[in-house]
Amino acid sequence: MPALAVEQMTTSNPQKRPDKPLVEFRNVSLAYDETGNAIEDITLNIRRGEFIAFVGPSGCGKSTFMKLCTGLRQPTSGGIVVNGKEVTGPLSITGMAFQNSNLLPWRSVLKNVMLPLEIVEPHRSRLRKHYQEYEDKARRLLAIVGLEGYEHSAPYELSGGMQQRASICRALIHEPELLMLDEPFAALDAFTREELWCMLRDLWQEQQFTVVLVTHDLREAAFLADTIYVMSKRPGRVLEARSVDIPRPRALESTYEKPLADLVLSLRTKIGAIRE
Numbered sequence: 715m716p717a718l719a720v721e722q723m724t725t726s727n728p729q730k731r732p733d734k735p736l737v738e739f740r741n742v743s744l745a746y747d748e749t750g751n752a753i754e755d756i757t758l759n760i761r762r763g764e765f766i767a768f769v770g771p772s773g774c775g776k777s778t779f780m781k782l783c784t785g786l787r788q789p790t791s792g793g794i795v796v797n798g799k800e801v802t803g804p805l806s807i808t809g810m811a812f813q814n815s816n817l818l819p820w821r822s823v824l825k826n827v828m829l830p831l832e833i834v835e836p837h838r839s840r841l842r843k844h845y846q847e848y849e850d851k852a853r854r855l856l857a858i859v860g861l862e863g864y865e866h867s868a869p870y871e872l873s874g875g876m877q878q879r880a881s882i883c884r885a886l887i888h889e890p891e892l893l894m895l896d897e898p899f900a901a902l903d904a905f906t907r908e909e910l911w912c913m914l915r916d917l918w919q920e921q922q923f924t925v926v927l928v929t930h931d932l933r934e935a936a937f938l939a940d941t942i943y944v945m946s947k948r949p950g951r952v953l954e955a956r957s958v959d960i961p962r963p964r965a966l967e968s969t970y971e972k973p974l975a976d977l978v979l980s981l982r983t984k985i986g987a988i989r990e
């Protein structure tokens with residue numbers, strides 16, 4: 715797609731104000747049922763272009779935070795504003811990727827990546843007329859993540875790491891302002907996981923979308939994020955917002971160096987204490 719067309723699509727929104735946070739949570743609590751709050755009294759802002767990570771013990775409400783952010787759930791109390799608007803239903807400005815790549819087995823890799831364009835406006839209305847531009851864009855994204863040559867492969871022909879790369883392309887094809895990643899690398903082996911950290915770092919640095927990453931991997935959070943939110947046990951509250959003051963661009967080796975290793979150890983100690 716020509717840069718101008720993309721620019722028009724993304725800046726025509728009067729709500730888009732670079733000086734305003736993209737996401738604002740004000741005293742947000744959510745109770746799924748009578749067992750009480752899953753998350754409680756969360757207040758935070760996410761800047762445009764910021765990369766945040768959520769860490770905490772299992773069941774602390776990390777995925778619940780994601781559902782609230784994307785409008786899949788409404789808070790029981792408190793307010794959520796995304797892109798200047800109170801969230802009252804599912805948002806189209808988000809892209810999502812999960813632990814399982816969830817690629818549709820009957821579609822090629824390229825067609826999987828292009829799927830959101832068939833659903834999300836304004837792309838849906840433009841797709842037929844501008845198909846070639848969109849296809850070129852999908853191919854470019856696949857090339858950036860190292861999947862050039864696999865466009866016409868079926869998902870089962872790809873390794874788990876390659877499928878996850880394709881799933882991240884699918885989450886980004888409609889240029890979401892907010893990329894939600896729920897443990898996207900958890901099922902991968904250690905080397906592939908590190909490779910994909912670097913892929914995500916490079917994509918984010920190039921395209922400057924806003925990221926919310928939920929992870930149990932503290933090294934992953936410290937390597938990728940600007941801010942790490944540490945959650946308490948249920949009901950999940952934010953215990954700490956830790957800025958990661960490690961200069962960018964970050965090399966993978968930095969995860970074995972003292973500043974990052976110290977940060978990981980301190981987060982580990984904190985979460986260990988919360989679990990007890």
Ligand SMILES: Nc1ncnc2c1ncn2[C@@H]1O[C@H](COP(=O)(O)OP(=O)(O)OP(=O)(O)O)[C@@H](O)[C@H]1O
Nearest residue numbers: 746747752770771772773774775776777778779948
């Ligand atoms: N649809 C639901 N109905 C009722 N309770 C739910 C529902 N979804 C989640 N919960 C509960 O809310 C709490 C938070 O769940 P959530 O999945 O957000 O935690 P999490 O931190 O993402 O967990 P994990 O780290 O294990 O993936 C848990 O106690 C969970 O059992």
